[in-house]
Amino acid sequence: MSVMFDRVAFIGMGLIGSSLARVIRRDGLANEISAAARTTETLDTIQRLGLADQVSTDTADVVRGADLVILCTPLSAFGKIAAAIGPHLKDGAIVTDVGSAKACVQREVGPHMPKGVHLVPGHPVAGTEHSGPEHGFAELFLDRWCVLTPAPDTDRDAVAKVRALWEAAGMSVSEMTTSHHDQILAITSHLPHVISYSIVDTAYQLGEDLQDEVFRYSGGGFRDFTRIAASDPIMWRDILIENRDAVLDILSRFDEDLTNLKRAIRRGDGEELERVFTRTRAIRRGIIEAGQEKLEDQKVSTKSSDKG
Amino acid sequence: MSVMFDRVAFIGMGLIGSSLARVIRRDGLANEISAAARTTETLDTIQRLGLADQVSTDTADVVRGADLVILCTPLSAFGKIAAAIGPHLKDGAIVTDVGSAKACVQREVGPHMPKGVHLVPGHPVAGTEHSGPEHGFAELFLDRWCVLTPAPDTDRDAVAKVRALWEAAGMSVSEMTTSHHDQILAITSHLPHVISYSIVDTAYQLGEDLQDEVFRYSGGGFRDFTRIAASDPIMWRDILIENRDAVLDILSRFDEDLTNLKRAIRRGDGEELERVFTRTRAIRRGIIEAGQEKLEDQKVSTKSSDKG
Secondary structure, eight states, X not given: OOOOEEEEEEESOSHHHHHHHHHHHHHTOEEEEEEEOSSHHHHHHHHHTTOOSEEESOHHXXXXXXXXXXXXXXXXXXXXXXXXXXXXXXXXXXEEEOOSOOHHHHHHHGGGOOTTOEEEOEEEOOOOSOOSGGGOOGGGGTTOEEEEOOOTTSOHHHHHHHHHHHHHTTOEEEEOXXXXXXXXXXXXXXXXXXXXHHHHHXXXXXXXXXXXXXXXXXXXXXXXXXXXXXXXXXXXXXXHHHTHHHHHHHHHXXXXXXXXXXXXXXXXXXXXXXXXXXXXXXXXXXXXXTTOSOHHHHHHHTTSOOOO | OOOOEEEEEEESOSXXXXXXXXXHHHHTOEEEEEEEOSSHHHHHHHHHTTOOSEEESOHHHHHTTOSEEEEOSOGGGHHHHHXXXXXXXXXXXXXXXXXXXXXXXXXXXXXXOOTTOEEEOEEEOOOOSOOSGGXXXXXXXXXXXXXXXXXXXXXXXXXXXXXXXXXXXXXXXXEOOHHHHHHHHIIIIIHHHHHHHHHHHHHXXXXXXXHHHHHHTGGGTHHHHHHHTTSOHHHHHHHHHHTHHHHHHHHHHHHHHHHHHHHHHHHTOXXXXXXXXHHHHHHHHHHHHTTXXXXXXXXXXXXXXXXX
């Protein structure tokens, strides 16, 4: 790979940012990487891992002279960061992000971008339940999808450059409107997280007496939820609040569907249960065909129990 | 291992039954295995796999002379099977099962057991989302828990024999009352299944236009639910109906906890969300400490996305 950017600035460098920095280092995609973080502890880790040439707690310092600025903090910090870096961005710079909700990026970052700076919001749909720069790895993005949500009048060259970066990381890249992104991700990611947090909290609230037994018999399905519910609390607090309209909308639909199942269970309506449980299998096949379930995941999945 | 039973009869031989039959064959735990199934197709598969010495669609044929009879069909068939085999059971025979709800076994099988026959209901908490005898494997039970729920006056020798069989399969075995079992499993397994079926059905009902995109971006959490929601529809129809009281009770609690989260999202109450999302992490640690998350699962879990 050849150099794509002279200088890339990361604002925040957790799991996603550090994984992308590793890709940039591995393939020599930038001459220089700078990184800002809130704590000197994180900056020390970033330096120890060799992920940045220059680090600072001052975001303005870090973006000066950068061709590409990538926001990798929790979403609630975006507005403040945009206000702080706006005046220091170089003419022609591209600003992108990795946030899991997109309408809020346009809304909170957009107004602070000076003329001549290109905002290209992005969302690499990849991750693990671990957080922090020490848990990143360059292969995180392989064969996953990245969504870009530029406004219609955005400079196409800027969009192409951000696209090329994620493609270099191994992702397929698609473009859509912010509202479409926020609806789709509300279903495929935000809803599963709310539900997982909720179900694990239900178990938590049963009290310590029952918890040991819940751990012991977690192989029957519960265990999978606990992994999702171990995700970064701050990141998820922000995603759910920033994308609240789409999340609440899909939660209402989920409520209706769950009520239907509850009613069938209460009435002993086996036909309805069988009908629903049969059609949900088709979705699984679709996921496997779409290549979003890897062979190795499938292999291990046979060890993960689904037996009552 | 030495021979534990002269003759073991399986009524139904799907994933669980065939896995146990493989253990019995591997370790020579029985001199003879007989198996009944509803269809000759399944019986052919069982014979082709060498999992039984004698097969029949007639359950009475299969249990004659058996020391141990294991019910491995969906729960809704138990009452009818018990009535059919009762008169043909040998004096001193042990009858057990692998069903995921236990009060119903006592209720539906118990009355058909002649004096001198020992009913020891059991539940090996292990499985995969695949069903059928061809998907079984002897290692399925390794390091998982099996729950036995004998009535207080059950012959202790009979309980000890069933315990020894599951221990030979690599399981830890515990005993508890049927109602306690049904409550615990409602939380750790039945609730996760209802929720997974429901969430995947919500996506299904969005229509085909959106489904392709749901597949594509499923890595954000949804994918894990689709695996659970691909479980055997008949088996799960029966579990939820047979254990409906405990399932509906835990669903009400879940409803309350989800309503609390929805309210926090709607109000933008980040503190409450952060508080809940932080305490759910503790549950994950408990599961890992209880040894119910294997190292290989953990390794692969880093490839399974939890990013919004």
